[in-house]
Amino acid sequence: MRKVGYRNGYMALIILQVIFLMISMIRPALAHPGNHELVIGSYSEDQDNIDLTPLIERLKADRQARTASEVASLPANDFTSVVGSVGAGYTLDAVWYRIEIHVTQAGAEPLQFKRYLEISPPYLNRIALTILDRQTRLPVWNNIVGDHITPNASEARGRQHLSTWPNLPAGSYWLVIGVSSNSAQLLNAHIKSDTVLIAENVQDTFLYGLYLGILFIGFMVYFTLGLLIRDRAIIWYGLYILALFTATAGISGYAHLLLAGTWQRASDAITGSGTAFSIATSVMMWAYIIGLDRLKRNVFRAMAIYATFAGLCALTSVSDTYIYFARGMFLPHIGVLLILLGYLFYFGWTRSNARMLRVYFVALGLPAVAAIVHLLMLMGIVPANVFTSNCYQVASLAHLLLLGIAMAGRTHELANQRVSAYRSNTRANQLADEQREFITMLSHEFRTPLAIIQRAAEMVALHVQNAPEAVTSRIATIRSNASQLSELVNVFLTKETLDSTNFSISPKPTIMAPFLKDLVKRRQRENPDHDVDLGETDFTVIRIDRTLIERALSNLIENARKYAPNASVRIGFTHRSDGNVYIRVTDNGPGISQDDLALASEAFYRGNTSGSTHGVGLGLHITNRIINAHRGRMTISVGETGGTTILIRLPYDRELTNNNIEAARTDNLDPPAMPVSREGNPS
Numbered sequence: 001m002r003k004v005g006y007r008n009g010y011m012a013l014i015i016l017q018v019i020f021l022m023i024s025m026i027r028p029a030l031a032h033p034g035n036h037e038l039v040i041g042s043y044s045e046d047q048d049n050i051d052l053t054p055l056i057e058r059l060k061a062d063r064q065a066r067t068a069s070e071v072a073s074l075p076a077n078d079f080t081s082v083v084g085s086v087g088a089g090y091t092l093d094a095v096w097y098r099i100e101i102h103v104t105q106a107g108a109e110p111l112q113f114k115r116y117l118e119i120s121p122p123y124l125n126r127i128a129l130t131i132l133d134r135q136t137r138l139p140v141w142n143n144i145v146g147d148h149i150t151p152n153a154s155e156a157r158g159r160q161h162l163s164t165w166p167n168l169p170a171g172s173y174w175l176v177i178g179v180s181s182n183s184a185q186l187l188n189a190h191i192k193s194d195t196v197l198i199a200e201n202v203q204d205t206f207l208y209g210l211y212l213g214i215l216f217i218g219f220m221v222y223f224t225l226g227l228l229i230r231d232r233a234i235i236w237y238g239l240y241i242l243a244l245f246t247a248t249a250g251i252s253g254y255a256h257l258l259l260a261g262t263w264q265r266a267s268d269a270i271t272g273s274g275t276a277f278s279i280a281t282s283v284m285m286w287a288y289i290i291g292l293d294r295l296k297r298n299v300f301r302a303m304a305i306y307a308t309f310a311g312l313c314a315l316t317s318v319s320d321t322y323i324y325f326a327r328g329m330f331l332p333h334i335g336v337l338l339i340l341l342g343y344l345f346y347f348g349w350t351r352s353n354a355r356m357l358r359v360y361f362v363a364l365g366l367p368a369v370a371a372i373v374h375l376l377m378l379m380g381i382v383p384a385n386v387f388t389s390n391c392y393q394v395a396s397l398a399h400l401l402l403l404g405i406a407m408a409g410r411t412h413e414l415a416n417q418r419v420s421a422y423r424s425n426t427r428a429n430q431l432a433d434e435q436r437e438f439i440t441m442l443s444h445e446f447r448t449p450l451a452i453i454q455r456a457a458e459m460v461a462l463h464v465q466n467a468p469e470a471v472t473s474r475i476a477t478i479r480s481n482a483s484q485l486s487e488l489v490n491v492f493l494t495k496e497t498l499d500s501t502n503f504s505i506s507p508k509p510t511i512m513a514p515f516l517k518d519l520v521k522r523r524q525r526e527n528p529d530h531d532v533d534l535g536e537t538d539f540t541v542i543r544i545d546r547t548l549i550e551r552a553l554s555n556l557i558e559n560a561r562k563y564a565p566n567a568s569v570r571i572g573f574t575h576r577s578d579g580n581v582y583i584r585v586t587d588n589g590p591g592i593s594q595d596d597l598a599l600a601s602e603a604f605y606r607g608n609t610s611g612s613t614h615g616v617g618l619g620l621h622i623t624n625r626i627i628n629a630h631r632g633r634m635t636i637s638v639g640e641t642g643g644t645t646i647l648i649r650l651p652y653d654r655e656l657t658n659n660n661i662e663a664a665r666t667d668n669l670d671p672p673a674m675p676v677s678r679e680g681n682p683s
Contacts, residue, residue: 049196052099052189056082056177059096068130068176069137071096082384088185089380090323095185097177101131103168114156115165116197118190122160122253123147123271125181129163134172141166146181147256147267156194157260158201159253165191182268182322184378186389208252215245218400222407229414232293236285237407243281244396247274265318272317276325279333280311286340289360290347299343306336330375337368359409363402370395453478505545505629509656512540512573512581519550520571523557530561535572540581541656544630552626555619556585556646564589567643575652580632583648591638 057079065071079098088095119127126146130139145161156162179187192200223238225231249255250271259266284307287293292300310333313325344361374392376382457478464471520534553571560569567589575581620636627634632650639645 048193050191052175052191053187054081054083055099056097056187056189057099058082058085058088058187059098061088061091065096068128068132068139068142068174068178071098071176071178072132072134072137072174082187084383084385086382087377087380087384089378090182090184090326092182092320092323094178094180095187097179097187099175099177099189100134101168101173101175103170103173105170114194116156116192116194117163117165118158118160118192118197119145119163119177120160120188120253121183121186121251122256123181123183123250123267124161124179124187125183125268126179127161128178130176130178131166131168132174132176134174140168140173147260148264150264151260156197157257158197159204159257162197182320183271184326185380186378186384204252208248208254212245212248212252212254215241215248215400218404219245225411229411229418231410231414233285233288234407234411236281236288237403240278240281240285241400243274243277244400245274246270247278250274268318268322272322272325273314276310276312276314276317279329280307283307283310283336283340286344286360286364290340290343292343295347296343299339303336303340306332326379330379334372334375337364337371341365341368359402359406363399363406366402367392367395367399505548507543507545507630509541509653510544510546511660512542512583513538515546516553516571516573519553523554527561530557530565531568532557533568533570535570538574539657539660540573540575540652541660542581542650542652544650545626548626548629552623552648553583553585555623559619560585560587560589560644564644575657579651579654580649581652583650584645585648586643586645588643591642591644592636 057076058081059065059071059074060078060080063074063078065074082097117129119129124146125148126144127149129141129143129145131141132139143163145163147161151157155164177187177189179185219238219242221238222234222241226233226235226238247270250267251274253267255270256267259270263269283303287300287303287307292303310329313322313329316322316325341361341364344364348361370391373382373388377384377388382388457475461472461475464475516534520532523530523532557569557571560567564587567587570586571584572586573581573583624634627648627650630650632648634649635647637645637647
């Protein structure tokens, strides 16, 4: 256990380091001269990474524009800054942005190093970039990028959308950006030198690669572990990690970078499906962790339906329908998160031994609040700023760390429970073996004196046939009770034989007709007052352990005699083309009640109508065990007017049966006493 603890500690330390490094990737905006104006001067070293986001203005939703020239012509009060204001949310309409640019005489000098305009996030579908002369409103440069746009082989490629920044003459310009997307309308822009891009790509590739690697390994470990120990909460946790892996691959831009040349909508598919599956798997994971499947079944069913619908919405990720999924699911998801958080709080503080639930409350509460803030920002309800844009990313990492620690504790607890259960089960099996051994020994010890008592009673009965009725009735009582006790011993011995780990059957080819005729004749001799009759017969040959099958059928006949003493018993069988022979044992007694029907074959179960009838409730149980050992099946049914029918299905030997049928047709004989076989002499 210490090694497991050390490994969990190392994993926690690694995740903490990744969290710190990922937080460091949230780079602050740089200050720029002018109010919403970019002044390009000499491109000094401190301008190798210029953050344009604080300078971006977004056209208000109530104003319309169709071209970049129209956007550049609109007055300033028609625009709002993208920083500190609510975004456009999810919309099918194009959203327009603009930045005022002033190029000095020094800035017009030829560039020594390439610079690139970087637009993010990477899941934006179509981004039209246009630079217009401020005086003439004529375009001097334009380009189109986006994850629905086939990348230009001559352009640099990265996780974000890149376009080579032009060398502009001195003057004033508008940079107009038109964005169409089925995802949230967010926009960030930078001008970066090639050296900065290379350095950042190396750093980001290492960190995101490490993070994605940890997620994928976490999925493999927890999903496999959950399957092995059959814990659904851990299984769903593993699937949740896989969903985070998928969503992160899309949001980080790696799906766009790696798959843009193969399928234009790959980024949409990965980002959208990852988001939908993360919603679905997180709900199911928390429902199982809280225990709603045991404590609140109706709430659990509602959560399962919600999660199923959210997962199916992944199909909308490659079309504009995804916008309706976001509009229709994100606000309800906030409600679902609050419901789960409420149940977690309630059960964590009202149930005893719920310390782990309190840890889960922190693990869910932190990302739940961050997710609510982030979703409201994506939908254009709360302003976009550094906190609302990055809180969910940081909270998700902390959530993953806390939940990983909690799952490690849960796994450790489950492992201890399994060890304890294994020890208890081993001890219970040992006691059961000792009990079976004792019953077997006791039954064998009873057999000999019971046989002596029975034989002595029979001899006495022969010598006192003319004795008074009081004497003969007592002798008859002795014989009856001795017979019942002997039968009880045989029943217990049979059950212990079936329960033994060394139990096996000895099947031999047997013709059903003579086998059942012998059984019926023997029963008629033993109980001449009981009407037992054999109905239809044919040439079926079956491989059975004759002793055990005889015991099974005798149990059924004896049950009918005890519980329906005046009822007749009919036995019949026939084989079918499905490879089975069907044996029916039917009586016309009162039948078994519907309440007792499902439990009739359970060990030691006696029906409500058994009353004072002698028995221990093992007859049908032993019969069922014997039939199962022969790879068969037993079913019990009751007629509308009473009567019980027990149907036994057993596989038969097709070759020997066909040989018997062929021999009967050739010789015009009744069913032969022995099957025609090349495998030896059957019984």
